[in-house]
Amino acid sequence: SASSNGSGTRVMIIGGDGYCGWATALHLSQRGYNVCVVDNLCRRQVWGEISGRHIDLAIGDVCDWEFFGEKFRTFSPDAVVHFGEQRSAPYSMIDRKHAVYTQNNNVIGTLNVLYAIKDFRPDCHLVKLGTMGEYGTPNIDIEEGYITINHNGRSDTLPFPKQGGSFYHLSKVHDSHNMAFAARAWKVAATDLNQGAVGHPLTVYGKGGQTRGYLDIRDTVRCIQIAIDNPAKSGEMRVFNQFTQxxxxxxxxxxxxxxxxxxxxxxxxxxxxxxxxxxxxxxYNAKNTKLQDLGLQPHYLEDSMVDSLLEFALAYKDRVRMELIKPAVDWRAKTGQAAAAAAAK
Amino acid sequence: SASSNGSGTRVMIIGGDGYCGWATALHLSQRGYNVCVVDNLCRRQVWGEISGRHIDLAIGDVCDWEFFGEKFRTFSPDAVVHFGEQRSAPYSMIDRKHAVYTQNNNVIGTLNVLYAIKDFRPDCHLVKLGTMGEYGTPNIDIEEGYITINHNGRSDTLPFPKQGGSFYHLSKVHDSHNMAFAARAWKVAATDLNQGAVGHPLTVYGKGGQTRGYLDIRDTVRCIQIAIDNPAKSGEMRVFNQFTQxxxxxxxxxxxxxxxxxxxxxxxxxxxxxxxxxxxxxxYNAKNTKLQDLGLQPHYLEDSMVDSLLEFALAYKDRVRMELIKPAVDWRAKTGQAAAAAAAK
Ligand SMILES: NC(=O)c1ccc[n+]([C@@H]2O[C@H](COP(=O)([O-])OP(=O)(O)OC[C@H]3O[C@@H](n4cnc5c(N)ncnc54)[C@H](O)[C@@H]3O)[C@@H](O)[C@H]2O)c1
Ligand SMILES: NC(=O)c1ccc[n+]([C@@H]2O[C@H](COP(=O)([O-])OP(=O)(O)OC[C@H]3O[C@@H](n4cnc5c(N)ncnc54)[C@H](O)[C@@H]3O)[C@@H](O)[C@H]2O)c1
Incomplete structure (x- = not known):
C-alpha cells in the first residue's frame, strides 16, 4: 500500500508532532512526499528520527511570524497541512486564560498560514483540520460546508450556519470564516477537513443520546492524502466532512x-x-460523501477493531490513570474554580 | 428629549472615547444613566470633562484582564456597551500584522467582557456593536441574526450565514459566535447590534452598485438606549440590524x-x-424592524441633512486632507507593499 503518489510533492505539516499529525507525516513520507514538520512541541518534548526517509523538522510556533514565515518561504511547500492547534475542548473551557490562549493560538496561527501562502506561495494548497463540532447539532441535515437556502422566493448557497459548543470549537469556526475570505479575496486554494472524533469517548455524559461522527485513525491519514492529491482550485474553499460513521x-x-x-x-x-x-x-444526520467520491474506502468500527482495542487496554490496564478519565472541567464553572489539574484531554 | 429613563442604571461603555461611544456616553449621561467609560485611548490622547453629570473614566485596555476585570467588578454594571474594538476595515487589511492586531484586539476583548459578566455579574446585559458587513451580500434577504431554514423536509432556525469582507468584519463574525455560545452555555443576556455605516463614503469604488445600510448618528445613540432599556433575557442572544435606510x-x-x-x-x-x-x-435587502418595533423613530437622510453637511464641509474645506480620502489599502496587495501611511480611516 506504500504506493508512491508523492513523487516529491512538498508537504508542510503544521502540528506534525501531534496525534493525527505524526501519523500523517509517517504515512506521506512512506509514500514519497517530501515532508516538513512544523511544531512547537507544546504537547511533548521528545522527537525521534524515523527509518529511511527524511522528515525535515522545524521546531517553533506557527504564531511566531519570524520563525514560521521564514520556514515556509524556504521550504516553499506545494501543500500545507495545518494540524497545529490547541485541540482540547475541555482545556479551552477551564477558565478565561485557557479560552484566550486557545482562540489566540488557533486563530492567529491560521492567519499566519494564510499570509504565508499569500505572500510566498500563492498556489500552495492549504489543507486545514476543522471539526464536525463546528456545526453543533442542528435539527436539519448537516451538509458539507455549504447549504442552498431558499428564502422569500430567492435562493443562495451560503456557508452552513455554525454553532460551536466550546471556545475550542469556536476557534475552528473562526478559522473557517477567515479561510473562506482568503479564498475569495486572494484566490487561496483551501480544503477544510471537518474531522469527526478519532478517539472514542467511553464515558457517557448525561443521557448519552449525543450523536457524532467518527473515523478510524487509518482513514484520517488517507483523507489528508486524498485532499493533497486532489487539491482545491485557486479561490476555492472546499469543505469535506471527514468521518465515516x-x-x-x-x-x-x-x-x-x-x-x-x-x-x-x-x-x-x-x-x-x-x-x-x-x-x-x-x-443528527451529517453528509460525508465528498471524500468517498474521491476514493476513500472506510475502515468501519467492527468487532475485530473493538477486540484489538480491548485486548490492548487489558494488557496495559495497570497503566491507566483513572483520575484522568472523569471530566475535570465544567462548562458552567466559574473561572478559577475549575481544576487547573485539568491538563484536560 | 432628556427624559430620565436612566434613573441610575449603571452602564459601562467600552470604547467610549470613540465616535459612536462618546456620543452614546453623552446621550445616556444626560438622561440619568450612571456611566463609566473604559477606553485605551488608542484613537486619541485628549479627554475632557463634560458639564454637570459625572462620567466615570477608566483608561485601560479591555484585553488587559488585570485592569478590565477589576474595573468591571467594582463598577458592577447593569449593562455594558462594547464599542471598544479596532473598527477600520482598510486598517485590518494593511498587512499580516494589522490583521492579527485587529482580530486579537477584538476577539480577545470580547472574550474578556464575556468572562467578566460570567464571573462577576451574570445578569449584566451585554450590548455589543457588530456590523451589517458581517452578512456580506447574499442573494437572499438578510434577516436579523437568525434564519429559518427548511431543508430535506426538516426545519430549524439557525444563525444567519456570515461572509465578512475583511479581517475587521470577520472579527465581528467571530465575536458573534463567541457571544451566542456564552448565551447558550452561561445564560448571558446579549444584544448584538449589527450597525450600518454611520459615516457616508462619497468616493465611488468601481461600479458603485454596492448597497449597504446607513443610519444617522442621532439614531445610533437612541438604538443603544433602546437596547439597554429593553434588555435581552437571560440566555438570549438577540440580534438587531441597526440601520434605517x-x-x-x-x-x-x-x-x-x-x-x-x-x-x-x-x-x-x-x-x-x-x-x-x-x-x-x-x-441587497436587509430587515431592520426590531429596533423600530421597540420605538426607534428614524432620522432619515433628507435634503436638510445633506445641506448642513455640505455647509459644514464648505466652511472648513481648507482643512480637508485630500490625500486621506483616496484609498490607501488594497485588499489584494502583498504584505509590506501596502502604505503603512494607511492610518486608514
Ligand atoms: N483527534 C481528534 O479526534 C480530532 C477531531 C477533530 C479535529 N481534530 C483536529 O485535528 C488537529 C490535530 O489533532 P490531534 O488530535 O492530532 O492534536 P494534538 O494535540 O495531538 O496535535 C496538535 C499538534 O499541534 C502542535 N501545536 C499546537 N499549537 C501550535 C502552534 N501554535 N505552533 C506549532 N505547533 C502547534 C502541538 O504541539 C501538537 O503536536 C487539530 O487541529 C484538531 O483540532 C482532531
Ligand atoms: N462608525 C461606524 O460607521 C460603524 C459601523 C458599524 C459598526 N461600528 C462599530 O461600532 C463600534 C464603535 O465604532 P466607532 O466608529 O465609534 O469607532 P472608534 O474607533 O471611533 O471608537 C472605538 C473606541 O474603542 C477604543 N478601543 C479600541 N480597542 C480597545 C481596547 N482593546 N480596549 C479599550 N478601548 C479600545 C478606541 O480607543 C476608540 O476610542 C466599533 O465596534 C465599530 O466596529 C461602527
Missing part, C-alpha cells in the same frame, strides 16, 4: 459492552452528570 | 450631487478602481 454515545457504550463479553468482562455503563452544555437527545 | 454608493453620490446644486457647486462623481474585494452589483 455516526454513533450515539450509548451506541458506542453498547458496542464495547458486547465486545467485552468475549473477554469475559461484564462492562458496566455508568451515566455521569454532563459537564458540557449540549443537547443530550437530538436529530 | 439602504443606499447604493451611486445613489448617495447622486444625493450629494443634487444637494451641491443649491450651493452652486458642480459636484463631480468619479469612479476609482475598487481596492476592496466585493460584488459591485448585487441583490
Amino acid at each position: 455516526q454513533f450515539s454515545v450509548n451506541q458506542l457504550a453498547e458496542i464495547v459492552k458486547q465486545g467485552g463479553k468475549k473477554f469475559g468482562l461484564d462492562v458496566q455503563v455508568s451515566n455521569v452528570p454532563n459537564p458540557r452544555v449540549e443537547a443530550e437527545e437530538h436529530y | 439602504q443606499f447604493s454608493v451611486n445613489q448617495l453620490a447622486e444625493i450629494v450631487k443634487q444637494g451641491g446644486k443649491k450651493f452652486g457647486l458642480d459636484v463631480q462623481v468619479s469612479n476609482v478602481p475598487n481596492p476592496r474585494v466585493e460584488a459591485e452589483e448585487h441583490y
Whole structure:
C-alpha cells in the first residue's frame, strides 16, 4: 500500500508532532512526499528520527511570524497541512486564560498560514483540520460546508450556519470564516477537513443520546492524502466532512459492552452528570460523501477493531490513570474554580 | 428629549472615547444613566470633562484582564456597551500584522467582557456593536441574526450565514459566535447590534452598485438606549440590524450631487478602481424592524441633512486632507507593499 503518489510533492505539516499529525507525516513520507514538520512541541518534548526517509523538522510556533514565515518561504511547500492547534475542548473551557490562549493560538496561527501562502506561495494548497463540532447539532441535515437556502422566493448557497459548543470549537469556526475570505479575496486554494472524533469517548455524559461522527485513525491519514492529491482550485474553499460513521454515545457504550463479553468482562455503563452544555437527545444526520467520491474506502468500527482495542487496554490496564478519565472541567464553572489539574484531554 | 429613563442604571461603555461611544456616553449621561467609560485611548490622547453629570473614566485596555476585570467588578454594571474594538476595515487589511492586531484586539476583548459578566455579574446585559458587513451580500434577504431554514423536509432556525469582507468584519463574525455560545452555555443576556455605516463614503469604488445600510448618528445613540432599556433575557442572544435606510454608493453620490446644486457647486462623481474585494452589483435587502418595533423613530437622510453637511464641509474645506480620502489599502496587495501611511480611516 506504500504506493508512491508523492513523487516529491512538498508537504508542510503544521502540528506534525501531534496525534493525527505524526501519523500523517509517517504515512506521506512512506509514500514519497517530501515532508516538513512544523511544531512547537507544546504537547511533548521528545522527537525521534524515523527509518529511511527524511522528515525535515522545524521546531517553533506557527504564531511566531519570524520563525514560521521564514520556514515556509524556504521550504516553499506545494501543500500545507495545518494540524497545529490547541485541540482540547475541555482545556479551552477551564477558565478565561485557557479560552484566550486557545482562540489566540488557533486563530492567529491560521492567519499566519494564510499570509504565508499569500505572500510566498500563492498556489500552495492549504489543507486545514476543522471539526464536525463546528456545526453543533442542528435539527436539519448537516451538509458539507455549504447549504442552498431558499428564502422569500430567492435562493443562495451560503456557508452552513455554525454553532460551536466550546471556545475550542469556536476557534475552528473562526478559522473557517477567515479561510473562506482568503479564498475569495486572494484566490487561496483551501480544503477544510471537518474531522469527526478519532478517539472514542467511553464515558457517557448525561443521557448519552449525543450523536457524532467518527473515523478510524487509518482513514484520517488517507483523507489528508486524498485532499493533497486532489487539491482545491485557486479561490476555492472546499469543505469535506471527514468521518465515516455516526454513533450515539450509548451506541458506542453498547458496542464495547458486547465486545467485552468475549473477554469475559461484564462492562458496566455508568451515566455521569454532563459537564458540557449540549443537547443530550437530538436529530443528527451529517453528509460525508465528498471524500468517498474521491476514493476513500472506510475502515468501519467492527468487532475485530473493538477486540484489538480491548485486548490492548487489558494488557496495559495497570497503566491507566483513572483520575484522568472523569471530566475535570465544567462548562458552567466559574473561572478559577475549575481544576487547573485539568491538563484536560 | 432628556427624559430620565436612566434613573441610575449603571452602564459601562467600552470604547467610549470613540465616535459612536462618546456620543452614546453623552446621550445616556444626560438622561440619568450612571456611566463609566473604559477606553485605551488608542484613537486619541485628549479627554475632557463634560458639564454637570459625572462620567466615570477608566483608561485601560479591555484585553488587559488585570485592569478590565477589576474595573468591571467594582463598577458592577447593569449593562455594558462594547464599542471598544479596532473598527477600520482598510486598517485590518494593511498587512499580516494589522490583521492579527485587529482580530486579537477584538476577539480577545470580547472574550474578556464575556468572562467578566460570567464571573462577576451574570445578569449584566451585554450590548455589543457588530456590523451589517458581517452578512456580506447574499442573494437572499438578510434577516436579523437568525434564519429559518427548511431543508430535506426538516426545519430549524439557525444563525444567519456570515461572509465578512475583511479581517475587521470577520472579527465581528467571530465575536458573534463567541457571544451566542456564552448565551447558550452561561445564560448571558446579549444584544448584538449589527450597525450600518454611520459615516457616508462619497468616493465611488468601481461600479458603485454596492448597497449597504446607513443610519444617522442621532439614531445610533437612541438604538443603544433602546437596547439597554429593553434588555435581552437571560440566555438570549438577540440580534438587531441597526440601520434605517439602504443606499447604493451611486445613489448617495447622486444625493450629494443634487444637494451641491443649491450651493452652486458642480459636484463631480468619479469612479476609482475598487481596492476592496466585493460584488459591485448585487441583490441587497436587509430587515431592520426590531429596533423600530421597540420605538426607534428614524432620522432619515433628507435634503436638510445633506445641506448642513455640505455647509459644514464648505466652511472648513481648507482643512480637508485630500490625500486621506483616496484609498490607501488594497485588499489584494502583498504584505509590506501596502502604505503603512494607511492610518486608514
Ligand atoms: N483527534 C481528534 O479526534 C480530532 C477531531 C477533530 C479535529 N481534530 C483536529 O485535528 C488537529 C490535530 O489533532 P490531534 O488530535 O492530532 O492534536 P494534538 O494535540 O495531538 O496535535 C496538535 C499538534 O499541534 C502542535 N501545536 C499546537 N499549537 C501550535 C502552534 N501554535 N505552533 C506549532 N505547533 C502547534 C502541538 O504541539 C501538537 O503536536 C487539530 O487541529 C484538531 O483540532 C482532531
Ligand atoms: N462608525 C461606524 O460607521 C460603524 C459601523 C458599524 C459598526 N461600528 C462599530 O461600532 C463600534 C464603535 O465604532 P466607532 O466608529 O465609534 O469607532 P472608534 O474607533 O471611533 O471608537 C472605538 C473606541 O474603542 C477604543 N478601543 C479600541 N480597542 C480597545 C481596547 N482593546 N480596549 C479599550 N478601548 C479600545 C478606541 O480607543 C476608540 O476610542 C466599533 O465596534 C465599530 O466596529 C461602527
